[in-house]
Amino acid sequence: MRRGPIRTTTRMLAAAVAALGLASCTDADGAEATVVASFFTLEPEALSIDTGTTVTFVNEDSVRHTFTSGAGEADGTFDLETVAEGDAAEFTFDEAGTYPYFCEVHASMTGTITVE
Numbered sequence: 001m002r003r004g005p006i007r008t009t010t011r012m013l014a015a016a017v018a019a020l021g022l023a024s025c026t027d028a029d030g031a032e033a034t035v036v037a038s039f040f041t042l043e044p045e046a047l048s049i050d051t052g053t054t055v056t057f058v059n060e061d062s063v064r065h066t067f068t069s070g071a072g073e074a075d076g077t078f079d080l081e082t083v084a085e086g087d088a089a090e091f092t093f094d095e096a097g098t099y100p101y102f103c104e105v106h107a108s109m110t111g112t113i114t115v116e
């Protein structure tokens with residue numbers, strides 16, 4: 001039982017560290033944004049978000065769409081698939097940068113996500 005107080009202190013420290021970590025993280029931790037694929041068009045085609053934002057890609061068409069990072073060729077950052085109307089997939093952008101992406105099924109469907 002002598003270790004009780006020590007444990008409590010450790011736990012409080014951990015909580016404090018966690019709180020500090022969150023505070024010093026980029027502004028948009030936990031933020032959300034949505035891209036909708038509808039009538040073979042991405043809306044919005046160009047999306048700007050803060051780092052830490054989770055983007056949900058929603059398929060409103062009755063066909064399969066992918067949301068594949070890269071400019072015409074998959075670059076491996078993310079490769080999401082939705083197979084039917086109402087399907088959605090999400091990805092959290094933790095690093096700043098410009099992320100072009102496209103649908104592997106429909107080459108005309110291209111978009112860009114800018115993470116700042």
Ligand SMILES: [Cu+2]
Binds near residue numbers: 066104
């Ligand atoms: Cu598609």
